Amino acid sequence: MNKSWKSYDSGSFFDELLTSTGNPRLAARGIMNFLRNLPDGELEERRAAAELAIRDMGISFTVYTEGGNIDRSWPFDIIPRAISAKEWDRVSTGLKQRSRALNCFIDDVYNKQKILKDGVIPADIVLESTNYKPQCQGVSPRYGAWAHICGSDLVRNKDGKFYVLEDNLRVPSGVSYMLENREITKRVLPELFQNYSIMPVDDYPTQLYKTLASLSPQQNRKPCIAVLTPGIYNSAYFEHAFLAQSMGAELVEGSDLFTDDDDCVYMRTVDGPVRVDVIYRRIDEDFIDPEVFREDSKLGVPGIMRAWKAGNLAIANAPGSGVADDKVIYAYVPEMIRYYLKEEPLMESVKTYLCMLEKDREYVLKNLDKLVIKPANESGGYGMMVGPHASAETRREFAKLIEENPRNYIAQPTLSLSTAPTCIDHKVEPRHLDLRPFILQGKDVWVTPGGLTRVAMVKGSLVVNSSQGGGSKDTWIVESNK
């Protein structure tokens, strides 16, 4: 064994590659045998090669700072994470179930509102949510699908089980990095692929294309699909361009589009206007149409909502989908599954305390040092508090926030996120990670084999967001019939 591994110890956490006795898990056997037997110093060489590849491939994301926007290289750890195909099968079935129920829910609350009338979910928490958009009432997108692209965040707890932490139904990002991570691993650790049967990930753009095409209002012709981006200063611009290119779709900005008197949306092209059938929007819904939502938006397209409501244009994800992407609603997803699908939930959810309920609030305020407090509808890890790591002052601050605006906060027990070996300063150390698979729903439902694994690069940290110093790993779904 080379010396980088000598002192590796994941403590009491579940480690993705090693068992508690330090032996490789079945799915990780090949990876571990190879890495542990690399001559001293070679792991570092491979790491440097990966860094160079990332720089040359121009894989970057944008970080906003006071001094301007910085285009930063994508942070990547070369040691892959492996999950057995058998386990993944179960997770993927559970995710499909969840996505179907969430879409039933969104379609219901903008139309008949059966679930509210039946009292399964209190009507006011849905209808008074800032994520509920009355402008979307009465619209019935094809197949009842609203959240066509969902990026769910999963974590593995101490018990070894995957839990759904949140469902990102608005504009989830990260999928291009999932694809690029595989490319980099193939370049820097090609030997690893020899004795493994790893499910390929590069099918994603095709599946996304199929999903989007199935939404087109004009099924009798090849659909004109456009990816709507806020522009190059968006942190995920790289991904927008990547997806447009790999689907052969147009990458458009708001100013490239206009809505004509016929309630159809057109692109401005060198040959004159061309009608668009499907828009994959990567702009927050509040900005997509100044006629309907924020008037000051320069990113959107005036009239695009008219076109969508008239059925002349499909928008993915449909405006209003965010209603199910609310941490209060999250607590009710198991109920939704039972209500709409008459099935028992297959995926675990995290026990969630709703600060709006008096009993829950009392418990939360008493146990701030044990819980994670999250605002109901922020994303990117902003505005949250990890109780056990927070100072007494921060806890007091959050207690005040909760009492002032209980609807806005939820609390969950601190999970013991699993770890995986990660290269840190010439050594290998355990770091916490999560997993974001992507679920596509149009005519059919499809789940990525694996997803984007994000790693908290700081020792002991649980914050995996790239905007806050997180890294990522290639994620392998491994067929282990040997």
Place this chain on the structure above:
Amino acid sequence: MTMLSRVADRLYWMSRYLERAENTARFTSAYTHLILDLPRGTELGGWQVLVDILDAEPVFKKHYRVFNEQNVLRFLIADLNNFSSINYAIKAARENVRTTRDVLPEETWEHVNELHIMCKDMAEKSVGRRHRYEFLEQIISRCQMINGLLMTTLCRDHPHRFIKLGHLMERADMTTRIVDVGAGAILERENNNPAEDTLLWSSMLQSLSAISAYRQKIGPLVEPDPAVNFIFKEQTLPRTVAFCLKGILEELQPLKNNEAAIGIAESALRKLTRFDVQKKSYEELHQFIDQFQIYLCDLDNAITNTWFLPIPTEPQEA
């Protein structure tokens, strides 16, 4: 095949900037070589000539006082205040590719990005004579590689068309500037020693990558009138002005609403064909190039107004 006006605009400029970087590298390299060959005292307008080609004296004066080798070369190679410097042009080209990579062959972005990293890291260090040649060679060959990649992998439709337009427009522009400033410097130099003529005119053709073609077509002896005539009118060499204009016309042909642009390009070509360099003074040559530059400017405006800033007309199905 649809093409967004915004994308057409960016491809056009990507291509112009790449061509600009390559041209600046070529004439800088050729001039540096020439200076090594010239006997001391042959002044030839000094290093300022290089700034004049880019018509950039006002910008230069803002940041430097003296037209010495160090200042001028820094201005041409590394200075980001100069929109025609190699460093700026590569950066701008990269920014344009970054926002159009979805319509370009996959490797384009990677190569342009590598070129940008190399340029950013090396530009400042390559101002001095020691590394300059190697740097300029790298710029030229990498630009050519990217061009080659585009020419061998792009479908012959709109993206290719606007890339080619940008490329030919920039080249026609640069070529006429180099002839203008080069001929001026040679013909108007002090201590006019006719023995140096061949060396100087050869160097000008060298900076346009036209010297070997000239030798094959015209002959080994490089003389002023045939040289200018060759670089203006030779039909077969991709670096001549006539070749660029013909190429531009060819690319404009399949585009919609092309009347204005074609009109200007045809007038420019007619003017070039009628121009007879024989018996012309430098003053007359200079005037001709000035007028010709106005045509290029009008043509650029016509392309911009017609295809990059379109006003919605009748909708049509894709």
